[in-house]
Amino acid sequence: MRRRDFIKAIAGSAAAWPLTVRAQQGDRMRRLGIIIGAAAEESETKARITAFLQELKHLGWDEGRNIRIEMRATAGNAGAARKYAAELVAFAPDVILALGGSQVGPLLEATHTVPIVFTITADPVGNGLVDSLARPGGNATGFMIFDYSLILAPPLRLDVSAINVRDAREIERAVATFARLANGGLVATASPGTVIHRDLIVALADRHKLPAVYWDGTAVSNGGLISYGPDLIDQHRQAASYIDRVLKGEKPADLPVQAPNKYELAINLKTAKALGLIVSPALLARADKVIE
Numbered sequence: 001m002r003r004r005d006f007i008k009a010i011a012g013s014a015a016a017w018p019l020t021v022r023a024q025q026g027d028r029m030r031r032l033g034i035i036i037g038a039a040a041e042e043s044e045t046k047a048r049i050t051a052f053l054q055e056l057k058h059l060g061w062d063e064g065r066n067i068r069i070e071m072r073a074t075a076g077n078a079g080a081a082r083k084y085a086a087e088l089v090a091f092a093p094d095v096i097l098a099l100g101g102s103q104v105g106p107l108l109e110a111t112h113t114v115p116i117v118f119t120i121t122a123d124p125v126g127n128g129l130v131d132s133l134a135r136p137g138g139n140a141t142g143f144m145i146f147d148y149s150l151i152l153a154p155p156l157r158l159d160v161s162a163i164n165v166r167d168a169r170e171i172e173r174a175v176a177t178f179a180r181l182a183n184g185g186l187v188a189t190a191s192p193g194t195v196i197h198r199d200l201i202v203a204l205a206d207r208h209k210l211p212a213v214y215w216d217g218t219a220v221s222n223g224g225l226i227s228y229g230p231d232l233i234d235q236h237r238q239a240a241s242y243i244d245r246v247l248k249g250e251k252p253a254d255l256p257v258q259a260p261n262k263y264e265l266a267i268n269l270k271t272a273k274a275l276g277l278i279v280s281p282a283l284l285a286r287a288d289k290v291i292e
Contacts, residue, residue: 029067029068030061030068030247031067031068031069031070031091031094032067032068032069032070032093032094032095032097033069033072033088033089033093033095033096033097034069034070034071034072034096034099035071035072035073035081035085035088035097035098035099035107036071036072036074036099036100036103037076037081037099037101037103037195038073038075038076038099038192038195038196039073039075039076039196040071040073042196043218044195044216044232045099045195048099048119048232048233048235048236049071049236051233051236052097052236052237052239052240053240055236055237055240056240056243058240060244061243061247067247070087070088070091072084072087072088074103074192075192075196076102076191076193076195076196078102081102081105082106084106085106085107085109085110086110089107089110089111089114093114094114094115094246094247095115095116095117095246095247096116096117097117097119097239098116098118098119098121099118099236100118100119100120100121101121101122101127101145102191103118104116104121104124104127104140105127108129108138108139108140111139112139113139115252116140116252117142117239117242117243117252118141118143119143119235119236119239120143120145120190120232120235121142121143121144122144122145122189122190123144124136124140124142124144124257130257133256133259134256135253135256136252136253136255136256137253138252138253139253140252141252141256141257142239142242143238143239143242143258143260144258144259144260145190145215145229145230145260146190146215146230146260161178163175164193165191165193165194165197165201168197168200171197171200171204172200172204175201175204175205175210176204176208178210179208179209179210185210185211186201186212187212188201188212188213188214188215188219189215190216190229194215195216198214198216198219198222199222202219202222202223202224203223206223206271209275211225211226211275211277212226213226213227213228214227215228215229216229217266217289220266220267220268220271220289220291221266221268221291223271224268224271225267225268225272225277226265226266226267227264227265227266228263228264228265228266229264230260230262230263231260231263231264235260238258264289265283265286265287265288265289266288266289266290267283267284267287267289269290269291269292
């Protein structure tokens with residue numbers, strides 16, 4: 001589906017919302033750029049963009065009436081991220097939505113003035129995207145993927161080995177090598193690469209009998225063992241509210257970076273059984289989704 005057809009289809013689903021809400025923004029046409037770190041056709045990406053556009057329409061911003069939207073998807077390609085960042089800045093937008101932290105760096109290289117709202121972004125302070133979470137200070141703000149105090153390995157006495165997920169063959173080689181070690185498991189962190197190669201990672205974990213934890217529940221629905229991560233549909237609804245506030249005159253420098261306030265736990269009992277693992281009743285009781 002073409003970008004504009006996709007946007008129109010989503011926008012049309014909200015046509016019945018009150019005209020009084022939709023008319024509040026005035027008649028001046030605004031411009032919104034959207035850059036996506038994963039592939040646009042990914043089911044998760046479609047669901048998040050849908051939620052964002054529906055909430056944006058609920059807030060009164062109608063594609064073709066008072067806002068024009070340009071969308072790009074990089075599919076995890078760094079060169080495409082730089083190219084599309086420059087294209088979107090040339091579009092002279094009032095604000096840009098960046099889905100994924102890997103898109104924010106190229107945007108900040110392309111502009112220090114256009115407001116940027118990011119989602120699914122890891123450690124924005126450590127990565128130099130903002131000055132602080134409370135007061136971002138520059139032209140970018142948004143929503144983190146994790147509170148990183150949740151995933152520190154040293155207190156658990158774990159050794160961590162990183163695997164590059166940009167190339168399928170490299171992933172296969174690295175996982176096969178890692179699987180020769182005893183008492184190992186995989187953690188698939190949030191990145192365009194783990195989205196693009198999600199099914200491969202799930203298959204490799206199954207092939208090598210490796211317990212694996214994912215950041216998104218889609219992997220568990222497709223055979224992954226367990227996932228623990230934020231409600232990203234809700235995060236993109238919240239992002240629409242930040243876009244709305246920027247369009248009404250607020251500055252990203254004054255909008256605090258938000259950490260997730262809800263995490264979802266999903267468990268695939270079929271996969272656990274195949275791995276010879278027993279999932280405790282206490283863990284099952286905490287799960288938001290269980291696949292039996």
